[in-house]
Amino acid sequence: MLEDLLLTEKRHLWHPFTPMREWCAPGHEPLLLVSGRGCVLTDQHGRTYLDGNSSIWTNIHGHGHPTITAAIQAQLGKVAHTSFLGFSHEPAIRLAERLVDFFPGRPLSRVFYSDDGSTAIECAVRMALQFWKQNGAPERTTLLCFDRAYHGDTLGAASLGGIPLFKGSGNDFGYATLRIPDLEALQHLPDEQVGRLAAVVIEPLIQGSAGMRPWPAGMLSRLQRWCRERDVFLILDEVMTGFGRTGSMFACQREGVVPDFLCLAKGLTGGYLPLAATLTTERVFEGFDGAGRAFYYGHSYTASQLGCAAALGSLRVFEEEQTLAHLPEKIEKMSQRLARLAELPQVREVRQCGLIAGIEIGPYPLEDLRGAKTCLAARRYGLLTRPIADTLVLMPPLSVTLEELTRMTEALSLAIQECPLPEEKA
């Protein structure tokens, strides 16, 4: 039975971001995840693992949480999905109310739903471009973005990204972009280029797929000031950082920043169902008022009733379990454990922002795939995670216990110690 299943898997499946020759090789048995409770996932043989990257950065309160499960089940008893084109429904309304309430005074007063992180970004960018086009500044067509940025994999979102490897078919597609390494580079932009900017797009506080690289403190608030002074929209991609990962509900709140567009996805439903939201201001909304100005954009599963129910369930758990209030001690514990990892000779640098960590090993030759091998080794010690090149990611669900954090970092430590010493230290 299991053998048949695995044969079919290798014969017919194609996985994202995965070299498939190695995957399909006779010696490789794909891990099938069968069930989950809290931070623990169980595979086809009944072996258990800690979910060290929150199931690709999505899970917030752990797996199988009774509150979120019940919220989805209750919704399922009514209706699973109805169109949001021309109709509305209570879960979407209630969720929008909760989302706008996260910012005092409700500066982000409008919620546009879509399905995932990439589409949340597409919505923001297309709204920004259409806004300028129909409000007297059609020359504002360029998106300013950053080196090593990651904003998703659809054509438009990928064109904003600054990681060449992720562009597949080349870099010459999508939006007109201007790419800079850091805030200093802003000061050197010619006025003529600034005048053509529609928006700046950034992952606030920390770039994720770049290898968990935090920005300098204060960078975000300086960027906001720069944008305000020039009336350039600020689009914040909080697809990874949203919902508590950095220690606050949203990363931008740590620097008192309110963007023109806030893009949310991954953790929005607690990691249970695909759903995304793009929040924006009344000013942007009003720029779409009038004949022929509607925002012609939407997906079939936009504002999924089940997804909205799951998101409401997740927000209820934030309150019931005081999730944010418990974060400081977990973040502190993670820092202590990371400091120990930093002492290993194989570790080059550790980077942390809230409960997000990148442990960079090496340097090793790229073709060694040392990061991937180390994560496979960690699996033998009961931890599941994925590397970004030679940076090992540790991003547990916010519900992680102190004891689980210890076990996660212990598994990483054992796996890292299986690596040879980097050349410069050997």
Ligand SMILES: *Cc1c(COP(=O)(O)O)cnc(C)c1O
């Ligand atoms: C994952 C991610 C995205 C893309 O989200 P998907 O749901 O995978 O489309 C966009 N931006 C950031 C910062 C992300 O981490």
